[in-house]
Amino acid sequence: MSVDRPGAPPVGRATVCPRCRVRQPDNGGDRCAHCGYLRHRWVAHPPPGGPPRRSAPPARPPYAGPPSYRGRPPRWAFPPVVWQDADPGPAAPPRRDPSGGLRLAAGLAAATAALGLIAAAAEFWRFTLLLQGRTMVLSGATVRASDLFVAAAGAGVVVFGLAALLAAAVAVTRTYPVAARRLGMAPARSSTAVLARLLVPGWNLYGAGQIVTEVDRMLRAKDAPADRPWRASRLTIGWWVSWVVSAALMLTALARGLGGSLQAIADTVELHILVDLAGAVTAGLGAAMLLRFAGRLRRRPPIPTGWIVQAPAPTRGR
Known part of the structure; x- marks a missing residue:
């Protein structure tokens, strides 16, 4: 300046x-x-040695409308051929109905629940013998019968429980994409991701509940009102809670079983009773949940019985 x-x-x-x-x-x-x-x-004079002044960019010309080809199609576009539908390729194989697998898993879960109650009764008998052994001498036949009863019931629970878990994991994995495609959506998770959340120890405490609640919401979406969010049923939430509680009791029983005192043995027997009861509840709720999934998959849409004609809107005052 x-x-x-x-x-x-x-x-x-x-x-x-x-x-x-x-x-x-x-x-x-x-x-x-x-x-x-x-x-x-x-x-005001610019300082000496400064950058050269930039020229203003040229103004954009006004929009002259869409291009015109004077009644002729442009030669640089697509060739003048008749439009045809593209080859869709080989048809995807139809997905198997997973309702049969769900019913099989539900049957195994129901058998596991029954065996869990029997195992709880066997553990209760053993606990009663422990209380009686403090004041009286027990016969060897009675003790051996109790041990055999506990071992047989426990083995049955383990075998049927593992079979029910594997069958339910496979059935739910097949149900997940079917439930998503019923709503016109692609499944959000791959089959590997679903199976991992159901079977990986530790992760399945959260992942199994996550998967079954998603399946439940997708299967209930057909009957849910349009103005309400999709929510899982109380049965599914109850199974998830019992699943976590059962796992916590099992870990507690294993930790307490490491003790070698008589009190630790008595506490372990009591915890085994609770573990068997919690496992029976979890298996029973799981059987009911799987049967509900199978029923919703097999449910057919209602057949219309008549026409409902709505009166036209009034045109006065328009």
Whole structure:
């Protein structure tokens, strides 16, 4: 910024003093004839050696409308052939109905629940013999029968429980994409991801509940109102809670069984009773849940019985 001293108003051009607003004579003087105010013009000059001034970009021309080819199709476009549907390729094999696998898993889970109750009764008998053994001598046949009863019931629970777990995992894995495609959606998880959440120890405490609640919500979406979110049923939530509680009791029983005292043995027997009861509840709720899934898969849409004609909207006042 600099002062251009020779830049006073030129001669022959009338100006007005910016201070007193008095019209000045056309004599070319640089001071006001009335108040003596020094009149200068401030002229801004770019610093030496600066970058060159950028020119303004050219203005965009106004929109002239879509391109016109004067009634002829452009030669650079697609060739003039008849449109045909593309070859869809080989048809995807139809998915098997997983309701049969769900019913099989439900039957194995029900058998596991029954064996769990029997195992709880066997453990209760053993606990009763422990209490009686403090004051009386027990016969060897009774003790051997109790041990055999506990071992047989426990083995049955383990065998049927593992079979029910594997069958349910396979059936639920097959049900997941079927339930998603019934709603016109692609499954959010692959079959490997679903199976891992159901079978990987530790992870399946959360993952199994996550998968069954997603399946339940998708199967219930057909009957749910459109203005309400899809929610899992209380049966599914109850099974998830019992599944976590059963696992916690099992870990507690294993940890307590490491003790070698008589009190630790008695506590372990009591915990085994609770583990068997919790396992029976979990298996029973799981059987009911799997049967509900199978029923919703096999449910057919209701057949319309008549027409409902709605009165037209009034046109008065439009």
